[in-house]
Amino acid sequence: MDILEVGNGDLTYEEQKSHFTAWALMKSPLLISTELATVTEQTLSILKNTEIIAINQDPVVGTSITPFRWGINPDWTFNATHPAQYWSGDSQNGTVFMLLNTLDHPADMTFRLTESPWIRAGRQYSVRDLWTHTQNGTAVRNFTAHNVPPHGVVALLLKDDGDEPAGTLPECAMLDWCTDQNGTRVDGRD
Numbered sequence: 001m002d003i004l005e006v007g008n009g010d011l012t013y014e015e016q017k018s019h020f021t022a023w024a025l026m027k028s029p030l031l032i033s034t035e036l037a038t039v040t041e042q043t044l045s046i047l048k049n050t051e052i053i054a055i056n057q058d059p060v061v062g063t064s065i066t067p068f069r070w071g072i073n074p075d076w077t078f079n080a081t082h083p084a085q086y087w088s089g090d091s092q093n094g095t096v097f098m099l100l101n102t103l104d105h106p107a108d109m110t111f112r113l114t115e116s117p118w119i120r121a122g123r124q125y126s127v128r129d130l131w132t133h134t135q136n137g138t139a140v141r142n143f144t145a146h147n148v149p150p151h152g153v154v155a156l157l158l159k160d161d162g163d164e165p166a167g168t169l170p171e172c173a174m175l176d177w178c179t180d181q182n183g184t185r186v187d188g189r190d
Contacts, residue, residue: 007034007043014152017131018100020046021153024056025089025098027064051130052155058091065089065098068115072102085109088116094159095119101148109154110144124164130155140164 004023006016024030032047039047069075071085086109087098095118099109113119127136127143131154138161145154 003031003033004047005033006046007032007039012151013042014149016043016046018151018153020049021052021098021131021155022100024052025065025087025096025155027056027058030056049131051128051133051157055091055096055130055157058093060090060092063090065096068117069111071109086111086115088118090118091157094157095125097143097154097156097158099145099148099154099156101150101152104150106147106149106152108144108146109148110142112142113139113158114141119158120160122164124161125158126161128157128159130157 004020005011006020011019020030030047030053034043065087066089067075067084067087069084069086070077070082072082073079082102083100085100085102087100089096095116097116099111101107101109113125114121119125124138124140127139128134129136136156139158141164143156143158145156148154
């Protein structure tokens with residue numbers, strides 16, 4: 001990918017965050033193209049996000065985020081206005097996610113954790129927001145980012161936090177997935 005456009009005046013604050021996040025999490029070189037002598041504090045706050053930069057510099061070299069769901073468009077189709085919205089990748093510290101709101105209005109963005117090839121079923125994951133620098137609880141099976149700004153981004157680091165809570169059983173796609181060796185249903189349904 002080419003040089004960063006962060007700070008060059010044509011992008012909103014949210015678009016600049018999205019642009020920087022995509023470049024960094026795709027492990028592209030972070031070549032700053034703005035005039036550093038006149039850069040704003042807001043632009044510096046984007047360029048100096050140490051948690052995003054740490055993912056870019058992660059020693060899991062050659063592994064960047066890739067789309068796992070498109071969102072608005074059918075999966076694996078190209079649309080310059082609405083590119084893939086749900087991305088994930090591996091890192092030395094967990095699984096990285098980028099959720100990109102391509103709409104012109106705020107949106108809730110939800111996905112099943114196991115849609116990402118880096119997430120294991122039957123596990124729960126601690127959630128860290130790489131832009132707010134906060135721990136956001138634990139995700140089990142699903143995650144929803146609420147009120148993602150227009151053209152905005154959510155960058156997350158999910159770390160395996162053990163088995164799902166007791167009593168949390170997966171939904172059954174096939175009857176034999178939810179029966180024990182004696183044929184007894186184990187999903188709590190009659």
